[in-house]
Amino acid sequence: MPEPSYSSERPEASTDAPRADGRVGRRIPEATVSRLPLYYRSLLAVAADRTTTVSSERIAELAHVSAAQVRKDLSRLGSYGTRGVGYEVPQLLRLIRSELGLNETWRVIVVGAGNLGRALSQYEGFRSNDFEISALVDSDPLKIGTNVGKLTIESIDDLDSIVAERDIRISILATPAHAAQQVADRLVEAGVLSIMNLAPAILDVPAGVLVRKADLATELQILSFYQHHGQVDLDTSDTVNGGGVPADQ
Amino acid sequence: MPEPSYSSERPEASTDAPRADGRVGRRIPEATVSRLPLYYRSLLAVAADRTTTVSSERIAELAHVSAAQVRKDLSRLGSYGTRGVGYEVPQLLRLIRSELGLNETWRVIVVGAGNLGRALSQYEGFRSNDFEISALVDSDPLKIGTNVGKLTIESIDDLDSIVAERDIRISILATPAHAAQQVADRLVEAGVLSIMNLAPAILDVPAGVLVRKADLATELQILSFYQHHGQVDLDTSDTVNGGGVPADQ
DNA sequence: GACTGTGAATACATTCACAGCG
DNA sequence: CGCTGTGAATGTATTCACAGTC
Numbered sequence: 001m002p003e004p005s006y007s008s009e010r011p012e013a014s015t016d017a018p019r020a021d022g023r024v025g026r027r028i029p030e031a032t033v034s035r036l037p038l039y040y041r042s043l044l045a046v047a048a049d050r051t052t053t054v055s056s057e058r059i060a061e062l063a064h065v066s067a068a069q070v071r072k073d074l075s076r077l078g079s080y081g082t083r084g085v086g087y088e089v090p091q092l093l094r095l096i097r098s099e100l101g102l103n104e105t106w107r108v109i110v111v112g113a114g115n116l117g118r119a120l121s122q123y124e125g126f127r128s129n130d131f132e133i134s135a136l137v138d139s140d141p142l143k144i145g146t147n148v149g150k151l152t153i154e155s156i157d158d159l160d161s162i163v164a165e166r167d168i169r170i171s172i173l174a175t176p177a178h179a180a181q182q183v184a185d186r187l188v189e190a191g192v193l194s195i196m197n198l199a200p201a202i203l204d205v206p207a208g209v210l211v212r213k214a215d216l217a218t219e220l221q222i223l224s225f226y227q228h229h230g231q232v233d234l235d236t237s238d239t240v241n242g243g244g245v246p247a248d249q
Numbered sequence: 250m251p252e253p254s255y256s257s258e259r260p261e262a263s264t265d266a267p268r269a270d271g272r273v274g275r276r277i278p279e280a281t282v283s284r285l286p287l288y289y290r291s292l293l294a295v296a297a298d299r300t301t302t303v304s305s306e307r308i309a310e311l312a313h314v315s316a317a318q319v320r321k322d323l324s325r326l327g328s329y330g331t332r333g334v335g336y337e338v339p340q341l342l343r344l345i346r347s348e349l350g351l352n353e354t355w356r357v358i359v360v361g362a363g364n365l366g367r368a369l370s371q372y373e374g375f376r377s378n379d380f381e382i383s384a385l386v387d388s389d390p391l392k393i394g395t396n397v398g399k400l401t402i403e404s405i406d407d408l409d410s411i412v413a414e415r416d417i418r419i420s421i422l423a424t425p426a427h428a429a430q431q432v433a434d435r436l437v438e439a440g441v442l443s444i445m446n447l448a449p450a451i452l453d454v455p456a457g458v459l460v461r462k463a464d465l466a467t468e469l470q471i472l473s474f475y476q477h478h479g480q481v482d483l484d485t486s487d488t489v490n491g492g493g494v495p496a497d498q
Numbered sequence: 499g500a501c502t503g504t505g506a507a508t509a510c511a512t513t514c515a516c517a518g519c520g
Numbered sequence: 521c522g523c524t525g526t527g528a529a530t531g532t533a534t535t536c537a538c539a540g541t542c
Contacts, residue, residue: 037467083519083524101477119368125449125466194472200374217374218286223443228350332502332541
């Protein structure tokens, strides 16, 4: 994305300066970061089998990337594999969890209580992954006060206090496109540092704020592109997702 | 994708063979494809102002990419810009629409009538973008027969006939992770060629089938990574999305 | 003069292939 | 011997910078 996909920004994760633990902080490339969740998920699957040791080959198979890619990515985390053996599953899981910042539970605010916003605030996939939806806000007075699961829809006018008091740093923007920029501005003002943008709109935010686009209409258009140009396949290979297209999966 | 994202497959759009119009079919790189929807959206904004001509500079500004990038991307479509002037807005819109395959209306099936699936089947962002949700299926007998907006939830057992009769080629997979692979298999069997996968699962599909991951839990984990490692910003630049991260936006 | 189109330069990402080590 | 870690090689994407042209 692929991006993405996607395309525009220069990340810059980790610094290069020496750190507390004495090791030099490696800069982890964006492409690697975007694969960590895949490895994490693959390792959870392996761990469920009570397997204690795993090879790059096996992880690669589960995550649908090449074994060399896995080794290179993991080595960037300072890797603790054992030559001739593989990686210790529990150790590697801890390492990735900690890199991804999954040792703390992140509180998340959902903005926009339309169908999508309401669905996301109850989405099981989050709860199981160390994220907690702590607020659902909207601007519609008719919705405010209503319950959605365990949440009560609050007013977007209270954004500042909600974000500050609940120490929220991540937001999910699920408003219609026309309201997206305005809402993004308010989120930034309230101190939110990351926005996952589901609205079909391109957001302007100041440096230091992170936007990740998760725009389903765009994704469909990309699928449409490949459908339209018979997306062949060639690549007789092991089908690692279909001679496919996506920068991701 | 960012994201977009991401990683495993080799695309292969357009062929290299000479085509009906005499020009040699250019292979459009995946990165370019993923930006076409952005340009499309930017052009729609420009067109709304009744502007008839637009520069790469202006498109770049709206789409949050560099002007050189815009020119290179557009030139791959065989571009019809005029030096010293810019691009004709209506002409360029037509060109991109047609490249993206948006001249036909694609019929889409949503699998999984949980909160997310139901929300997506009513999502306004699709209707306005040349996609039509023509079916919503689930395996739960209690849901089947129920209405969601104008749709009636149908049984996944009728997948084959639904897909065939309505000529559906694109699907949105919105089931829980544990059912995702099984559902993907059935979709492929029924003849669906593109899957937008919202489930937090890595799918195995045969070559020729396209999967695009739109997995919100993964996206949140990526945001979490950058939050965890103070995502700095450097890049004093024009804020093209916040010293951000995403491969996309 | 203004703006596109594009080679050449650079940066980034993936793959190869093998040395190093348990 | 098996499997990691990693330089070197390749491939892909982005940016630069300018010649071409309306």
